[in-house]
Amino acid sequence: MATATYHKARKLRLYRWHWSGKGPQGRKISGEIIARSRVEVEKELSGQNIIVKTIRRKSGIGNGMGKVKPRDIMLFARQMATMIRAGVPALQAFQVVAESMRKPAMRGLVQELMNEVAAGASFSETLRRHPAYFDRLFCNLVEAGEQSGSLDRMLERVATYKEKVESLKARVKKALWYPTAVIAVGIGVTAILLIKVVPQFESLFQGFGAELPAMTRMTIQLSELAQQYWLWALGAVVAAIFFIRAGIKRSEPFAYRMHALALRLPVIGDILDKSCVARYSRTLATTFGAGVPLVEALETAAGASGNRVYERAVEQVRDDVATGQQLHFAMRLTEQFPALAVQMVGIGEEAGALDAMLNRVADYYEEDVDNKVDALTSLLEPFIIVVLGVLVGGLVISMYLPIFELGSVI
Known part of the structure; x- marks a missing residue:
């Protein structure tokens, strides 16, 4: 009986319906209702003394169902x-x-x-x-x-x-996406200039009958390369992203190497490292503080760290704790956790307040991540402006140099 009800529940499907009609005193009204079928919508509206004119199921991803986040x-x-x-x-x-x-x-x-x-x-x-x-x-x-x-x-x-945890994820995403988005826009603008704008100047320069400056010749050569291979380059980038994502999902060794590489990236790697420690500490504090045995709590914390390197390290900690090792000593043996985190966990174990100390570790590293993200954003803004200025400004100057030289001769 329970199984039949379970399968019946699995078949439940709800949709978002947009309706319009007339209410009391003939007023035109409209709205949205979440229901399984048009009949349910009509029944609910008729119970509110609404004369239905139109009912339309909203379309979109998942038939307007949305995605559970x-x-x-x-x-x-x-x-x-x-x-x-x-x-x-x-x-x-x-x-x-x-x-x-x-x-x-x-x-x-x-x-x-x-x-x-x-x-x-x-x-x-x-x-x-x-x-x-x-x-x-x-x-x-x-x-x-x-x-x-x-x-x-x-x-x-x-x-x-x-x-x-979601707040911490948002900070890390901010550190990753902001520079990536700005650099991608800069590369896109440069590509458009090389593919669409520079060829117009090239046809103009052919009528000069004079030797072009070295900077202009280099830009024209880059433009010719971009026109010939831009589609191949775009395809290679898309293919690389696809294969890396597929490799991370399907191959455990490949995923481990990619996550280890991410932790070694300048600046960004430090932010990712601290965020992993914060998530591990917060998860372990929450589960252990709720009365879950430490070994089982460590199993939960391993999957919540968000990084295969830390996941493997926490699994090693779990195995050591299961054999009788103290938590802080097991963490030190992995050579993965910061010394401050290990020391604070050791103090928590000695004081009999491990969950409270783990929460303090999580608070400390979350604040550290927040500060590093703000610092990174502040440092990247002038750097990105300089890079974009050199890319776009260099192209513009190289295109106008022959015109300036021609003006000086005339």
Whole structure:
């Protein structure tokens, strides 16, 4: 019976519907409703004394369903915590949270969870059936909350954890995407000048009948190369990105080497390294503080570090701790963690406040990442301006040099 209900829940599909019609006193009104079918929309609107004129299912990615993002999961955890703390029964809490979700995909997910819990599964078992949305940490904390009768606190802890991790991810992305985007724009502008603008000047210079300056000749040669091979170059870049991403997904050794290379990059590598330490510390503090055994908490922290190098290091720490080693000593043996983090963890172990000290480690390195990202942005701005000025300005000057020389002869 439970299996049949589960499969029925899996088939649930919601869509976003746009409607227009007439309300009381003949006023024209319109809006959006999330429902499974047109009949449901008509039934809901008729219950509100609305005369329906048009109903149209919104199109888009996933038929307007949207995509479930980490922020949606964080909001779900916080809302469920609030409902359970207020004494609302679990099934009713699911219903209220589902109705408050604006994104159809998220509403459908919450209703699936509700149906599975109604069929007899526990909250944690239900979450484990959806690993694409709920990671091991989420499931472990919910299970610990169910066993200890503190589900609301555990859900609140999950929401806070995800909030901090997503904030850290956003800072790292800012450090990576800002210079990449600006440099890509600079290369794009330079390519357009070489492919489209320089050839116009080249046809003009052919009528001069005089030898062109060396800088202009070099620019024209670059332009000829760009015109001949720009498509090949673009294809090579796209192919390289595709094969690197595919290699990271399919080959563990290749993924490890790429992640190790990322940690050795100037400036950026230091930011990535500190962010991995912060995520490891935050995850371990959250799971261990919730009563999860240390070895199991380390298994969760390994997958949450976001880097294969640190994942392998944490797995080594877990194996050493399982044989009786202290956590800080096992961390030191990997030669991967900063000395400050190892020392603070050692103090936490001696004081019997490991989770509190791990949270302090995470706070310290999150703040360090934030400062480094701000410093990187401040340093890159003048550097990028100089690079773009040299690229674009050099091309413009090289094209106008013959015109200046011609003017001086006349």
